[in-house]
Amino acid sequence: MESMRGILHKTSLQEAQERQLAGQKRTWSTSNGDEDRKDSSSGSRSAFTATTAAPASASSQSSVRFQNALHFLPPSTKLSASKIVTFNASEGPSEYTQRRVFAATPSSTIDPELDLAHPVYNLPPQLVNNFASLGIKQIYPWQKNCLKGPGLLTGAKNLVYCAPTGGGKSLVADLLMLKRIMEEPETKALLILPYVALVQEKVRWLRTVVQGLTANLDPEALEKQKANSIWRLRPDHDSIKVIGFFGGGKIRSTWQDFDIGICTLEKANMLINTAIEDSSISQLRAVVLDELHMIDDDHRGYLLELIATKLLSLEQPIQIIGMSATLPNANLVAKWLNAHSYETRYRPIPIEEHLVCEGKIYHIGTNGATAQRQLKVEEISKAQIDATRQIEESSHKEFRDPVLNAVVTLAHETALMGYGALVFAGSRGICESDARLISRVMPQPHEVDSKTMDKRMDLLSELRSLSTGADPVLEETVLSGVAFHRGLNDLAAGINLPARRVILHNARMGREFVGPSMLRQMRGRAGRQGKSPVGETYLCCRQDDLEQVLDLMYADIPEIASCLNTENKRVQRAILEVISVRLANSHESLLEYFSNSLISYTHDREFVEKCLTSGLEEIHDLGLIVNDSYSSFAATQLGKAIVASSVDPYDGVFIHAELTKTLKAFVMDGEMHILYVFTPVQDFGIIVNWQVFRNEMDALDESGLRVLGFLGIKPTAVLKLAQGVPLKENTPEERELARVYRRFYLALQLRDLCNEMPIHVVARKYDSPRGSVQTLAQTCQGFAAGMIKFCEHMGWGIMAAALEHFSDRLMAGARTDLLELAKIPFIKSRTARVFWENGYRTVGAIANADPKELVLILMHAQPNKLRLKGKIDEKYEEKLLVKANVISASANRLWQVQLQAEMAEE
Template identity: 60%
Template sequence: MAENLKPKLGIWHATTVELARQRQQTYSTTAAAGQKRAHDSQNSAQSGPPPALRHLNRASLSGEMPRLPASRIQYVDGLAAREAPSEYSQRQAFAATPTSTTDPLLSLSHPAYGLPPQLVANFAASGIKSIYPWQKQCLLGPGLLRGDKNLVYSAPTGGGKSLVADVLMLKRVLEDRHAKAVLVLPYVALVQEKVRWLQNIVNGILRKDEDEGQEGQTGRLWARRADKDTIRVVGCFGGSKVRTTWADFNIAVCTIEKASRAAEANSLVNAAIEDCSISSLRAVVLDECHMIDDGYRGYLLELMATKLLCLGQPVQIVGMSATLTNIGLLKDWLQGHSYETHYRPIPIEEHLVYDGRIYAAGTTASLLKTVTQLDSATTQHSQSRVQPVRLIEPSAEKELKDPVRNAVVALANETVRAGYGVLVFSSSRAGCESDAVLISRVLPTLAEADPIIQEKRLDLLGDLRSLPTGLDPKLEQTIPCGVAFHQAGLTTEEQELVAKTYDQGVLKVCVATCSLAAGINLPARRVILHNARMGRDLVGPGMLRQMRGRAGRKGKDEVGETYLCCRQSDLEAVVDLMHADLPELSSCLISDKRRIQRQVPVPTRRALLEIIAIRLATSRESLDDYVSKTLLAYSAEPESIQEHVEASIADLQKMEFITIDDYDNFQATLLGKAIVASSLDPEDGIFIHDELKKALQAFVLDGEMHVLYNFTPVQDLGVINWKVFWNEMQKLDDSGFRVLHFLGLKPVVVDNMQVFFPRGSTLKETTPEEKEAARRYHRFYLALQLRDLCNEMPIHRVAQKYDMPRGSVQTLAQTCQGFAAGMIKFCETMGWGAMAAALDHFSGRLKAGARSDLLALAKITFVKSRTARIFWDNGFKTVAVVANADPKELLPVLMQAQPNKVRLGAKDEQKFREKLLAKARIITDSANRIWREQPSRVIPVLQMCLANRIPLQRLRCNKSLRKNGELLILWLVPVR
């Protein structure tokens, strides 16, 4: 049927289903990148399981699960027209399409860009051999390559927008060997991915010598120099390097995520302004800058950019997004150049799926027809009514009775059997797992897959099983069929493995939550939206565009397809959403979307407190100058701005954060400086100050609960399971109960809540006192989880105990590390040295997930928590001993540390041991790097002996070992 339709419709490219039909139902799976291998189901059934499967435990074989038949998808008879591609589908290859041979400026090696040959080569090695015409036009905008002007630009997801910012940022860093750049991303997952990308791009590139800067000496500028001249790229986010300083990097990739000491980028800028090192900052890139309109964290972008605009220094600010509407407002605010394009290298076909019918939704005209005619009960079937493109047959299976779920499964099945990848967006974590399991039940089993893919999927199962958290049971079911899910319930390591193998084609289906649409970079041939909700609420137009923009893999697919599946109750709202314009951006400094019930906006207070604390504004004149450079000044009436500024200043005085003298000069108090230094909101700072002041009067030091309580963030990170809270409260020792009573927490309240709301509920928060009490109960509940983590309980055990996803427990641990660093900074600024020292001592245990005796071992890569304890128990008690060990000696220890003891066949066992041996080599290398720093301790001892005239003969070697036949002294002490 498809063959009959094709010439009639004049199709200029083949859809997924047509390609499958052209292959005469001989479906194939990708064996390697760019290769497809036909699969003969009959021969596979006769040959039986391959050798690699014979020793695998039965739970890992998805073929053991009950199989489901996927519904067929058919073309509609009499289809006479084909919808045009969407507004993003603008790329058709013509003979006149420009290339780097016809337009030399499409090559990054062109002298106009002034990039070093090594950088151009690194771009080419990563697949970027030429640039698009729009990228050329954008880069050649007035003053951009010289760094004279700021830039804000918009390009669709997948259109190559990041490359423009990367080129401008790298030029600024390479022009000056002391230059710094900051790249701000919205999510931790994106930070980690971007750090790896940039490290590969700058590999082998050295910074320019100060004495070499004359034009025409390009060959000399990039001559190889010492290692100290390489470009250092670091990631700054909670749980990574929470104390990153200005001297640690040339390029800092930061996050604005509130859960990980969100203001990492903002804090870096504040610290650099205070110590006058900000002059070395040359570039700031704001990715996803449409989030400046986000009331939860976006205002941090506005605060940081405004401070840079006030400095009057040559800092190039580059803002980019796929979902900008009033780009002119940002252009005026940043006083720079703007550029906008709708170009996509891969065209996208968009569809709406409703009640088993697939409608083309690519143009405004067809979309409006769909709105008015699709679900009209009074409209009779006629030629004027919009006809569906295809029909999805109903399923007789109980699990697939729901038409939306049936459509998702059928569309995913069709894509995979045609040999392509599919990305499914679901509304919740539970929905992700459910969709992944259902989709895996209709796909070919592991025994039917290509042998190469079989091997790689078994390797993936082995890698996941070897993680400290073990293998997730649902992933164990779905991965053999090439399906996995990617959501916040998984640990970072699990997410990275899933994303990597999906990108390699080992996994064919990835199911993710809607909230991760902008936080992952996983393009697919087909994107399927299992409704357009995030939780209970519909997603916004920007988020919808982010999800649909993931369709189409450059270099792998000739077209991208999106399918939004919705049910009857959502039809009208969903179609309106698909047709909705993106909302215009505005400043969040007045319209505080987080605390609507409060009269004075919190971001305004935070903004004014910051600039006063870092002494960027100390007078009314300089304060007004700062306000005039905010985005707020370009998007609100002057009278309204002035009113809020006055109210905010009055509140800051009332809170005792600032003082004003008779000449209207501003000065931050010690408390105000501490709040800014620790990246707290003013209201949260008051609460923390009161808590720490009480702790100074009676700090419970004969246990760990009081310290851990002060490490827990003030924002909510989940719901309290009151039954678990009550059980853990019963197990508290005398020290724990003293902390409980000291904080004013009443066991009777916990008892009542666990009786009436055992699975979770919130306490009353109608008054300020009730809000503070609820916050204390929540923090203590989190402290109980931290206690278990610090006492070497593995993450997956903590997750089971507190009925939480493992990823949430890991996020809690990382968040608390960042928050702990903020609390230490708060105490140091307030002059509470003893409190800061106590918190600092315990923060090492929090990061290591171990008791104090294991802190040194826990600095070694892969040696954390339970693994460190097993190393200790097996005699590897110091870094020096691990550094001096043969990797083969560590192999039995690592085998013992594995969470799942799975009986494997000889071949699989050997592969598993090889992976652990590779990990052992990394461990010994890491221990050696740490150990090399220890000999420096000899110098202070020698200096002490010389100062006190102690003969060197009276020194003895306290620690030594032989390494490569050479005696190495680790520690010298005077002989008494």
């Protein structure tokens, strides 16, 4: 869903001072693009909106009434929020005026083992000091009890544990993982997270945690590490190396480059497959599986199962640490992973839960427990139960919908009290609409103190300087302290946006209701240690949805099960991977392998054998494996290429057919053909605007038209489609051709992105949701890397080289002339273009420039930067000078590497 909440823009010093006890995650996160950025001012009264990634069609239809509301008044017209009447005076004047005093954690003088310096944990003093500098001096009793579980501190036993969001569960995994690599020389650990934003956030956190810590390396290994190019770029040569692995990362790191690798699911699976094949997997000693409940996610959860099953099949000591906030059958999962199981419901900040229906607010309970009993539909419908508060009807026609009025009013009340609100909405459209409407009831820029306004304007300037540009709607809202993010999952799963209130604009994702697990994840975002004494959740719904909403609020979290089966093609992928990396090569050894998988614990043996037999037949018929007279299986060249590129078997067969044709007539005198090859085979649920397709087709040059003909796309067919003739998809051949048409439509978008067109402009041009275009921009980089590996494993070296040359443009989002500059931090495509136009066209030129000269270029790169009238720019220039110094230092390091490489060639 989409959400809204208070965003803080802090200095690194402020961040360090505000980090709290017991492994609380960092207080902010910067993700891909401008959508994960924060608002300003630690004291700002602001809100933040996020969305469910609903299909575009559902989003547009479900948000019509909210979008229409935006056109009644100009965006600058001020609206007012409704009043809230309190019925029960015994609750006190306001929840916000109460300051409940309770200990954040028991003192170590009461229990000395709550001190991280206690000998039982055997942690280096430097690590203890690092945690203390981040505000973590003692741990919670549940963390102590969990860590002291049988064989955990020594690494002899695996662990599966559950703890509520905000309860400090990350610290347990961090400590166990760090102990493994510090106590065993030359070993490695992997921490696996579901989303890129979480990976980036965790990399920053752990790099701070391990600062000054030395990895255990013998002298010979140390010299080998220092010879590595990535190692040379790091000033702290001897410290533990924390590297992030995710699609679109600029540095192409390898297994040998890290001590702790923090990965997305896909990257972790690829790393492990490669390490098993070349036997370097023997260095692995710890693997953390975060968000373990996602294992039964229909789309990506199976990767967690594949990873864990492979690790269990290895004959070496690897401590597996799985954690989740919602894992009802944790004991079964622990049995599968041969792990100690631990569960706690402790949460340092209590959460007060509420239901809002037709403007009436009902108190449900605290931390998921009902106050007396479950509310019933008829009690609310017939006013048989008293509401604690009432949101008055609005005089504005924009707020006639009582759900929307409740969302806006509650967000506004939260912000006025100095806290942040996180609002989840059901679609991208509703998310943006909520953000705009909330911004119109917030104090306007001229009503906000100059310090806060200055920070917000600096943030807006930074957003405008990004390669993606600033979202037009975000430009409307950010100065009022409101921002939004078009993606539910990473926010609900753990991007650390501490908010006093979580407000749900209904409980839907698109047209469907969210599940109980997702609802708990979203509500668990409320309240953070050190930010507010209590957290609050408000689920706002209409009368027609009341029965389903109440059922959802009181529903038990469903038990997780394996999602491997032949219908969703996951078993086929699992079998192909196992055979390709040679963990099993016969029917019997495959059965033994799958006995280590969760599928054998949630399904009977007959089902597993049926899946195995059927899956083997399918991938054999696809030409991905062969078997000899001894009934041994081996992956074909195509099968190995599919595994190496991390695509699904059926997608891999489609890609192979496409590339085989491409090799016969690769159109090299333009960019459209290579862009098509780099375009992911998923269609992201897009709906093609055939009029736009026709117009772009008409504008293609001769090279582009040859690509159309080569792909089988007929201009006459496109003209008919633009006139309203439906796209035929009745036969397998028609479906394959339709896939080509959709993929080419995405390739046109990718072309514009690589030519420095901002994401929001591309979205508007192609009538596509901005989130879909941003997903394309992010996904294509990882997909391109996969295509290069695919070609290498197929023996198509020339094709791989051609793709490798162009892939840097995907990384930079820029034309070829800017690629060298785009390697420097803070120089995105738009900023790189300004540097180029001002004569700084090489890394060396920037490295040899005075940082004060670079400040002028950075200022020129932000022509739309806002200013308060009469405000002196000294403060802003100081910030730019800090950035210029970072750019200069980074350019110098890159330049030195270039010089060393040139000297080595002479």
